Amino acid sequence: MAQYIIRLDDLCHNSNLEKWERFFNLFDQYDIKPIIAAIPANKDPKLMSCGPYNPNYWELLRRLQSLGYMIGMHGYDHLYVSKNSGIFKFNKRSEFAGLPISIQSKKLAAAARMFDDEKINVKIFIAPAHSLDYCTLRALKSVTRIKIISEGLLPFPYKRRGFNWLPVQQNEAELQGDGVWTFNYHPETCTDKAFLQLKKFIADNHKDFIPLNTLHYRPYQLEQMIAEKYLIYKRWFSELIKSTWQGVNASVYYKS
Numbered sequence: 001m002a003q004y005i006i007r008l009d010d011l012c013h014n015s016n017l018e019k020w021e022r023f024f025n026l027f028d029q030y031d032i033k034p035i036i037a038a039i040p041a042n043k044d045p046k047l048m049s050c051g052p053y054n055p056n057y058w059e060l061l062r063r064l065q066s067l068g069y070m071i072g073m074h075g076y077d078h079l080y081v082s083k084n085s086g087i088f089k090f091n092k093r094s095e096f097a098g099l100p101i102s103i104q105s106k107k108l109a110a111a112a113r114m115f116d117d118e119k120i121n122v123k124i125f126i127a128p129a130h131s132l133d134y135c136t137l138r139a140l141k142s143v144t145r146i147k148i149i150s151e152g153l154l155p156f157p158y159k160r161r162g163f164n165w166l167p168v169q170q171n172e173a174e175l176q177g178d179g180v181w182t183f184n185y186h187p188e189t190c191t192d193k194a195f196l197q198l199k200k201f202i203a204d205n206h207k208d209f210i211p212l213n214t215l216h217y218r219p220y221q222l223e224q225m226i227a228e229k230y231l232i233y234k235r236w237f238s239e240l241i242k243s244t245w246q247g248v249n250a251s252v253y254y255k256s
């Protein structure tokens with residue numbers, strides 16, 4: 001059977017809370033416990049312009065935590081300082097991938113300290129732009145207590161390199177076959193149409209949303225590695241075709 005998890009990205013000091021509250025109200029109505037990708041010290045200008053500075057940001061995270069939401073560490077400042085697409089080869093931008101382990105460790109330790117000081121128990125790491133590398137894993141191991149990584153493409157959670165991996169396969173809710181499927185929403189940019197579609201999906205399927213503590217993580221062996229590499233390169237190739245096609249269209253437009 002299909003089981004579902006939902007992840008909301010980019011909660012920070014300047015979030016537009018009205019856009020977030022509609023998600024929170026929906027989850028609370030159906031007793032769904034999402035993952036919240038929270039940024040401790042956001043400096044991303046795009047996210048800074050979403051709303052006014054919220055002096056009660058940490059209080060909000062503590063409230064969500066007390067409701068059973070899983071607060072995840074979404075990097076340190078969400079600034080893209082490298083063009084490295086990391087292990088999953090998705091976006092050519094990263095806060096972490098490609099940087100020396102000493103710098104990655106410093107950022108992760110600073111983030112972990114902020115969550116600790118604010119009494120937020122972060123158990124899960126969510127790399128900005130889905131981009132992390134093997135140094136990120138080593139740094140996470142040495143300077144944080146994090147054991148779960150919300151990333152990957154396989155249709156089930158698995159154990160790899162000393163972490164539990166919870167794959168994130170979909171941007172929007174959609175009926176799936178056997179497996180554990182994470183839907184990844186960005187409340188700041190989610191359209192009304194996409195939100196209404198999620199609302200309907202949850203009304204119809206809320207019984208299939210599961211809390212994280214019930215997950216079973218499978219072994220990651222050669223077969224799983226090959227399957228995931230296939231999915232990574234399939235996505236990489238389709239993104240390449242898409243961007244080449246957009247480039248061709250743009251040049252045709254400019255010529256005419």
Ligand SMILES: [Zn+2]
Binds near residue numbers: 009010078
């Ligand atoms: Zn993000």
